[in-house]
Amino acid sequence: MSSIFDKFASLQEQHAALTAAGKSPAEIRFDEIISPTEAMLDGKRTILMGTNNYLGMTFDEEAVDAAITALKTEGTGTTGSRIANGSYNGHEALEQELADFYGMRSAILFSTGYQANLGAISALAGRDDYLLIDADSHASIYDACRLSDAQVIRFRHNDPQNLARKLERLKDKPGNKLVVIESIYSMLGDMAPLKEFIEVKKKYGAYLLIDEAHSLGVMGEKGRGLCEHEGAESDIDFVTGTFSKSIGTVGGFLVSDLPGMDIIRFVSRPYMFTASPPPSVVASARKTLSRIAGASALRKKLWENAAQLYNGLQAAGFELGPTLSPIVAIRLKDAEKAITLWNGLLEAGVYTNLALPPATPFGWYLLRSSISAAHTPEQIALAVEVCTKIGLELGLTTLSNSNKANGAALNGASPSPSSASTEATDTAQPEADEPAARV
Numbered sequence: 001m002s003s004i005f006d007k008f009a010s011l012q013e014q015h016a017a018l019t020a021a022g023k024s025p026a027e028i029r030f031d032e033i034i035s036p037t038e039a040m041l042d043g044k045r046t047i048l049m050g051t052n053n054y055l056g057m058t059f060d061e062e063a064v065d066a067a068i069t070a071l072k073t074e075g076t077g078t079t080g081s082r083i084a085n086g087s088y089n090g091h092e093a094l095e096q097e098l099a100d101f102y103g104m105r106s107a108i109l110f111s112t113g114y115q116a117n118l119g120a121i122s123a124l125a126g127r128d129d130y131l132l133i134d135a136d137s138h139a140s141i142y143d144a145c146r147l148s149d150a151q152v153i154r155f156r157h158n159d160p161q162n163l164a165r166k167l168e169r170l171k172d173k174p175g176n177k178l179v180v181i182e183s184i185y186s187m188l189g190d191m192a193p194l195k196e197f198i199e200v201k202k203k204y205g206a207y208l209l210i211d212e213a214h215s216l217g218v219m220g221e222k223g224r225g226l227c228e229h230e231g232a233e234s235d236i237d238f239v240t241g242t243f244s245k246s247i248g249t250v251g252g253f254l255v256s257d258l259p260g261m262d263i264i265r266f267v268s269r270p271y272m273f274t275a276s277p278p279p280s281v282v283a284s285a286r287k288t289l290s291r292i293a294g295a296s297a298l299r300k301k302l303w304e305n306a307a308q309l310y311n312g313l314q315a316a317g318f319e320l321g322p323t324l325s326p327i328v329a330i331r332l333k334d335a336e337k338a339i340t341l342w343n344g345l346l347e348a349g350v351y352t353n354l355a356l357p358p359a360t361p362f363g364w365y366l367l368r369s370s371i372s373a374a375h376t377p378e379q380i381a382l383a384v385e386v387c388t389k390i391g392l393e394l395g396l397t398t399l400s401n402s403n404k405a406n407g408a409a410l411n412g413a414s415p416s417p418s419s420a421s422t423e424a425t426d427t428a429q430p431e432a433d434e435p436a437a438r439v
């Protein structure tokens with residue numbers, strides 16, 4: 001008899017083949033979390049190089065204490081949505097604190113970062129509108145396109161001129177145009193050429209939403225992300241973000257300076273039809289958020305650590321993402337070698353993310369590390385050493401690139417968002433106004 005799962009047979013085969021050499025990335029179970037950068041895995045002390053714990057806040061004492069107090073006084077969950085019984089004072093206070101942090105008029109809290117994109121974008125772009133998204137968008141943005149009634153058009157990754165061509169064709173059409181980009185892209189760590197996108201959106205009267213998931217706490221003097229770093233906050237219409245990275249917990253948000261945003265609470269299904277974040281999560285997010293603006297020493301350390309990893313791997317001859325950022329991805333074309341390298345690192349006590357197509361650009365296999373301010377130079381040096389040793393065995397590196405790496409060395413504190421993410425944009429990308437592909 002056939003099974004409802006039959007349609008996944010080829011996927012299952014691919015997965016089995018990929019993981020025959022060792023562990024499956026989806027089946028990693030940590031026995032014990034020791035610190036933001038270490039855990040026990042299969043009885044082995046393992047360095048965590050693949051979390052998004054950019055500022056190492058997950059064990060912050062004040063955030064943990066605030067969560068415990070909230071658990072004891074308000075319980076384990078709200079058991080309801082924000083538009084029913086799920087709004088507590090803490091939710092509203094956190095929204096006010098987010099609005100104040102960004103210097104914007106209002107903020108809306110969602111239960112995850114995924115839901116923030118899903119709920120914000122699908123509600124903002126309605127039936128007669130146009131949604132223009134970067135081709136390398138996160139799955140939450142692609143899924144928002146499915147939920148939205150707007151016409152979806154995608155433009156080439158990090159290519160403002162391509163966006164301009166798409167907007168030019170729409171210029172006489174009625175309906176709002178909402179452009180969606182990300183600050184730091186989650187797979188390769190490359191950054192949006194924000195100023196150029198702003199020029200285009202202004203020229204065509206479009207709205208611009210930027211997902212600052214990977215840059216909150218990471219970029220900008222006060223940690224407000226790429227928009228702050230570029231001095232461009234007043235030109236941005238909407239910012240979405242998540243608490244699951246530098247804030248160290250879970251939850252998401254939309255902020256904007258535009259008047260009238262509160263109506264989103266009554267039209268956004270991912271806001272209305274899901275339970276609100278538990279009080280303990282809200283309490284720890286409030287505590288961590290309150291520390292972001294003053295965390296410049298942690299940010300400096302984070303960028304120093306990122307430079308140590310990026311330059312070390314580049315010197316070994318690995319092909320990486322185009323820009324230095326806290327997301328450092330080794331790009332591989334060969335699935336088997338990628339799996340072998342990932343397993344070899346695990347055996348040596350280094351955990352990284354293995355990202356596989358179709359979630360990756362250009363069908364690459366990525367060994368993706370996301371660095372933390374809490375990593376020590378010794379941990380990073382060990383990761384580089386093990387990677388290099390296995391890379392040499394697999395013929396992935398030749399150690400021939402060391403001069404290039406020295407030339408590229410950035411001294412940590414000054415990230416350089418760049419429009420020169422050429423490697424990520426110069427091959428097949430969508431040209432036609434086709435509906436977005438679904439990752």
Ligand SMILES: Cc1ncc(COP(=O)(O)O)c(C=O)c1O
Binds near residue numbers: 115244
């Ligand atoms: C760019 C981007 N946006 C949104 C999300 C979703 O955030 P969350 O995991 O908090 O739901 C992620 C998560 O990885 C992301 O990378």
